[in-house]
Amino acid sequence: MYFADKTKHNWFVVALILSNILIYVTMLGFNILSSFPINSTTRIFPTDVGGISNDYFIEVTPASWVFSTVWTIIFIWNGLWLIYAFVNIFRRLKDNTLFYRKFDFLNFGVFIAFIVNNLSIIAWLFLWSNKFAGWALFVIVLCVIPLNVALFIFYRKFDECKDELRERRLIVDLVIIRILPQNGLATFATWLTLATNLNFATFLAYEAGAEQDVASTLILFIILTIAVVYFVIENFVWQRYLLYNFSPWFVINFALLGSVIKNYNASNPSRNNIITIILLIITFFLAIGKIVMFILYKTACKKYANRKTFHRHQSVDISKEES
Numbered sequence: 001m002y003f004a005d006k007t008k009h010n011w012f013v014v015a016l017i018l019s020n021i022l023i024y025v026t027m028l029g030f031n032i033l034s035s036f037p038i039n040s041t042t043r044i045f046p047t048d049v050g051g052i053s054n055d056y057f058i059e060v061t062p063a064s065w066v067f068s069t070v071w072t073i074i075f076i077w078n079g080l081w082l083i084y085a086f087v088n089i090f091r092r093l094k095d096n097t098l099f100y101r102k103f104d105f106l107n108f109g110v111f112i113a114f115i116v117n118n119l120s121i122i123a124w125l126f127l128w129s130n131k132f133a134g135w136a137l138f139v140i141v142l143c144v145i146p147l148n149v150a151l152f153i154f155y156r157k158f159d160e161c162k163d164e165l166r167e168r169r170l171i172v173d174l175v176i177i178r179i180l181p182q183n184g185l186a187t188f189a190t191w192l193t194l195a196t197n198l199n200f201a202t203f204l205a206y207e208a209g210a211e212q213d214v215a216s217t218l219i220l221f222i223i224l225t226i227a228v229v230y231f232v233i234e235n236f237v238w239q240r241y242l243l244y245n246f247s248p249w250f251v252i253n254f255a256l257l258g259s260v261i262k263n264y265n266a267s268n269p270s271r272n273n274i275i276t277i278i279l280l281i282i283t284f285f286l287a288i289g290k291i292v293m294f295i296l297y298k299t300a301c302k303k304y305a306n307r308k309t310f311h312r313h314q315s316v317d318i319s320k321e322e323s
Helices: 011-034 049-055 064-088 108-129 133-167 171-206 212-237 247-263 271-322
Strands: none
Touching: 011 064, 011 108, 049 064, 049 108, 064 171, 064 247, 108 133, 108 171, 133 171, 171 212, 171 247, 212 247, 212 271, 247 271
C-alpha cells in the first residue's frame, strides 16, 4: 500500500502541518489585535482582552505582566515546534525513509487537536472581548480539551519511537522533542487550565450571582486539587510519559507569584491572600519534589541498567566456560 511505503510523503499529514502553521499565525494575529487597549483602526474587538480583567475584578487574577510574559513564551515555544515539524517534512534517514513517516510522534491526531485548539482560542477572543463570560467559559474549555488530547497522543507515540531514536543516535532530536513539543504543549495546556479557572470565577461572580471572594476561593482549591492530582499522576502513574515534563510547574508557580505580587495586602491580608500564599508554597515544594523524583528515577534506572548489563555479561562468561 502507498501509506505503508515510508519513503513517500503522506500528503494528508503534510497538509495538516501547513494548515497548522497558517491557522497558528492567524491565531497569533488575532491575539495581537485583541491586546490593543483601543482598537480604533479595525474595531474587531470592542474591548481589549486585558481590559476585561479590569471590568471583571477577580481577587486572584495575576498581574498583567504575567499574562504578557507567559503568552509570549507560549507563542514562541509552540511556534518553534511547528517549525521543527515543518523541517522534518524534508528530512530523510540513511535508508531513504522520511523522518516524519518513520517517527510519527507528531501524529496527525496531534495536528488536528492543535488546529481545534487554535480555532477555539480565536472564538474565545471574540466572546471574551464582547463580555459573554458564560459562552467564553464554554469555549475556553474547548481550548483545553484538544491540547490534552494532543498531549495524550504525543506521549504514546513518542514512547513508541524514543528507543529507536536513541539507537539511531538521534540524540539531538530526542532533546528537541522533549523541549519543544512536549514541554511547549504542556506549558500551553497548563496556562489555559489556569485561565479556565479565572474565566469560571468571572462567570460565577458576574453572571451566576456568587460573591467574588467566594468564587476566588473556590478556584484556588480547584487549582490546588489539580496540582496535587497531577503531581501524583506525573510521578507515580504515568511517570514513563511525563518524566521530562517540567514546564507546568514553572507556569503555575509564576502565575501564583504574580497573583501574590498584585493582590497581597500586607496591612490587612484577605482570606484569599493567605490561601494564595499557602498554595504558592505548596506548588513550590511540589515543583522541588518533581525535580527530586526525576533525579531519583534517573539514578535508580541507571543503576538497574548497569546491574542488568553486568548480570547479562556474567551469564555469557559462565556459559562459555561450561562449553
